[in-house]
Amino acid sequence: MTAYRAAWTWSEPGDLRAGDWLVVERGRVRDLTARPPAEARRIDLGDGLLLPGLVNAHTHLELSFLHGLTPPPAGDFVAWLEGLVRTRPGHDHLDAREATRRAARQARESGTVLAGDITNTFRAQEPAWEEGLHTVSFGEAIGPQRSQPPEPSLTWREGVLQASAVAAHAPYSVPDWRLKALKLQAGAQPFCIHLAESRAEVELVAGRGEEGLRLRQFLSERGMNLDDLVFHGPRPLAHLLALGVVDGRTLLVHGVQLTAGEMAQVAERGASLCLCPRSNLGLTGAIAPVEAALAAGVNLCLGTDSLTSSPDLSLWPEMATLLRVFPALAPEAVLTMATLGGALALGLAEHFGSLRPGRLAQAAFRPLPAGLAKSEVLPQALGEPGQVQPLDLRGQSQVN
Numbered sequence: 248m249t250a251y252r253a254a255w256t257w258s259e260p261g262d263l264r265a266g267d268w269l270v271v272e273r274g275r276v277r278d279l280t281a282r283p284p285a286e287a288r289r290i291d292l293g294d295g296l297l298l299p300g301l302v303n304a305h306t307h308l309e310l311s312f313l314h315g316l317t318p319p320p321a322g323d324f325v326a327w328l329e330g331l332v333r334t335r336p337g338h339d340h341l342d343a344r345e346a347t348r349r350a351a352r353q354a355r356e357s358g359t360v361l362a363g364d365i366t367n368t369f370r371a372q373e374p375a376w377e378e379g380l381h382t383v384s385f386g387e388a389i390g391p392q393r394s395q396p397p398e399p400s401l402t403w404r405e406g407v408l409q410a411s412a413v414a415a416h417a418p419y420s421v422p423d424w425r426l427k428a429l430k431l432q433a434g435a436q437p438f439c440i441h442l443a444e445s446r447a448e449v450e451l452v453a454g455r456g457e458e459g460l461r462l463r464q465f466l467s468e469r470g471m472n473l474d475d476l477v478f479h480g481p482r483p484l485a486h487l488l489a490l491g492v493v494d495g496r497t498l499l500v501h502g503v504q505l506t507a508g509e510m511a512q513v514a515e516r517g518a519s520l521c522l523c524p525r526s527n528l529g530l531t532g533a534i535a536p537v538e539a540a541l542a543a544g545v546n547l548c549l550g551t552d553s554l555t556s557s558p559d560l561s562l563w564p565e566m567a568t569l570l571r572v573f574p575a576l577a578p579e580a581v582l583t584m585a586t587l588g589g590a591l592a593l594g595l596a597e598h599f600g601s602l603r604p605g606r607l608a609q610a611a612f613r614p615l616p617a618g619l620a621k622s623e624v625l626p627q628a629l630g631e632p633g634q635v636q637p638l639d640l641r642g643q644s645q646v647n
């Protein structure tokens with residue numbers, strides 16, 4: 248049994264403490280207390296903030312090799328898609344594997360412990376596992392038959408989670424009948440879908456507008472049968488609601504174009520929404536209406552998206568970006584998105600996202616200046632770039 252003390256510990260929303268001890272036993276959190284058991288070995292981490300390991304709820308690890316090869320996002324979503332599919336084929340698999348491994352390592356070094364990872368190949372699972380990054384690999388279906396996801400599963404392999412779940416690419420790229428079948432296949436596991444990411448998507452579903460036409464043309468050139476595109480509502484979310492695929496186990500990603508009214512509908516269904524602030528800004532010039540989502544009670548989480556639309560896989564700049572664009576947001580709300588919000592969205596809050604008793608003892612430590620007032624801790628930790636230290640406190644006696 249070991250007890251770790253930092254000047255500050257944030258264990259979960261509403262719980263920022265000064266100087267308590269995090270007691271770890273057999274790889275899991277046992278307690279957070281002012282008086283650790285006498286038999287516990289004590290380690291003082293010093294000035295800084297101890298927090299749960301971060302959850303990157305949306306990334307595409309297998310695209311890491313494209314970093315710097317695709318045109319940088321310049322606010323034109325369809326042009327970026329075209330660049331991506333032009334560049335993706337024809338790269339050596341071993342290079343891709345090494346790039347994935349590097350990306351997973353960087354994510355771990357920035358304090359991320361768990362990733363919701365979209366995949367068409369499942370090739371990132373192994374390198375991510377080797378780097379100790381827990382993953383939920385969302386096998387992503389596109390079009391009427393491409394990339395059939397395997398059955399969902401949840402396995403621990405030498406202390407590292409290797410789960411598989413089901414994803415559909417987007418409302419406009421998977422036929423209605425297949426979306427329903429995929430959601431059914433997802434069962435009790437999370438079901439992930441990109442939603443309302445761009446204006447092009449909204450226009451395509453509405454059947455009018457120049458951006459929508461360009462996206463439609465792109466799909467047709469990629470071999471999508473446009474007769475398959477039958478929409479059951481005037482907007483992307485309405486379409487998914489009509490199909491019955493939005494519920495408490497649905498993880499919607501991006502939602503840039505969702506309205507305040509639609510946020511209320513998302514909240515009503517209990518679905519989660521993942522924001523990818525830097526990717527969203529780069530590809531579309533905007534981020535979802537975050538304050539409306541919070542006011543409606545949507546479970547929000549954070550993702551980096553892939554290295555084709557983000558410079559790195561660290562969630563710290565994502566949090567800082569969100570606070571810069573929405574200065575009225577409480578830093579704690581943003582930290583919640585990067586921890587518990589992600590764990591809830593992935594259905595894994597019993598293991599990740601907080602330092603409550605029973606959770607995996609994987610944390611991050613953010614060194615901070617001494618003598619901060621309590622109200623200064625989270626703004627300082629999240630608002631400015633700084634060093635982060637991943638802390639795997641599970642020691643040798645790992646249990647799941």
Ligand SMILES: [Zn+2]
Nearest residue numbers: 307365441552
């Ligand atoms: Zn994505």
